[in-house]
Amino acid sequence: MEIKRLLAEDAEIYRTIRLESLKLHPEAFGSSYEEEKEAPVGKYRESLPSVYTFGAFENGSLVGVVTLFPEGKRKMKHRASIFAMYVAESVRGKGVGKKLVETAIAQARELGKIEQIHLQVVTSNESAKRLYSSLGFEVYGLEKRALRIWDIYYDEELRVLFL
Numbered sequence: 001m002e003i004k005r006l007l008a009e010d011a012e013i014y015r016t017i018r019l020e021s022l023k024l025h026p027e028a029f030g031s032s033y034e035e036e037k038e039a040p041v042g043k044y045r046e047s048l049p050s051v052y053t054f055g056a057f058e059n060g061s062l063v064g065v066v067t068l069f070p071e072g073k074r075k076m077k078h079r080a081s082i083f084a085m086y087v088a089e090s091v092r093g094k095g096v097g098k099k100l101v102e103t104a105i106a107q108a109r110e111l112g113k114i115e116q117i118h119l120q121v122v123t124s125n126e127s128a129k130r131l132y133s134s135l136g137f138e139v140y141g142l143e144k145r146a147l148r149i150w151d152i153y154y155d156e157e158l159r160v161l162f163l
Contacts, residue, residue: 001096003103006053006065011044013062014053018044021065021086027122027147027154029084053084054103056096063088064096068104070114078115080108085119085128097131105135108163115163120146120156129157137161 006014022033056064064087070080082104087097108114119137121128141158148154 001063001094001099002057003054003099004057006048006055008045008049010055010062011041011048014048014055014065015039015041015044017055017062017065017086017088018084020088021084024089025086026149027152028086028125028128030147052104052107054100054107056087056091056100058091058096063091064100066097066100066104068107068117070108070111077113080111080114080117082117082119092127097128098135101131101135105161105163117161117163119159121159122147123155123157132159135161 019033019037022029022031022036026033052068052070054066054068055062065084066082066086067084068080068082071077082101085097085100087100105117108117117137119132120143121132123129123142137159138161139157140160143156143158145153146156
């Protein structure tokens with residue numbers, strides 16, 4: 001398995017795995033498949049270079065992604081967020097997610113100014129919660145009814161890792 005930062009030239013393969021993640025696990029993301037399937041690949045060509053999106057490749061195929069977004073505002077430059085984390089079902093349980101998040105954490109440390117990393121995880125996603133706990137992310141809050149899909153509500157844990 002190889003982990004690398006995704007750039008503009010990776011936009012098409014990123015879009016494919018992003019749509020897969022939204023379609024298969026709508027409760028895990030704030031974005032929806034219906035909204036993002038309409039977005040042109042150019043949207044990803046423009047956004048990928050401006051954030052730290054890492055991809056896990058197995059046999060040349062993109063099988064997992066995670067994005068680290070450092071805050072840009074002066075008063076929040078000590079913070080970053082992790083979002084859009086996804087690992088394809090075919091490689092779950094092989095440590096891909098852990099490698100991706102470790103890479104994002106290492107990138108935050110390398111930037112030098114990041115003191116804390118925030119993320120949100122739906123409360124029903126036990127495997128993701130175990131992963132984040134194993135890497136030191138602590139729960140600091142709960143957002144009730146954070147997402148609504150049709151008439152079903154999902155709560156999200158708010159987590160932070162202090163570097």
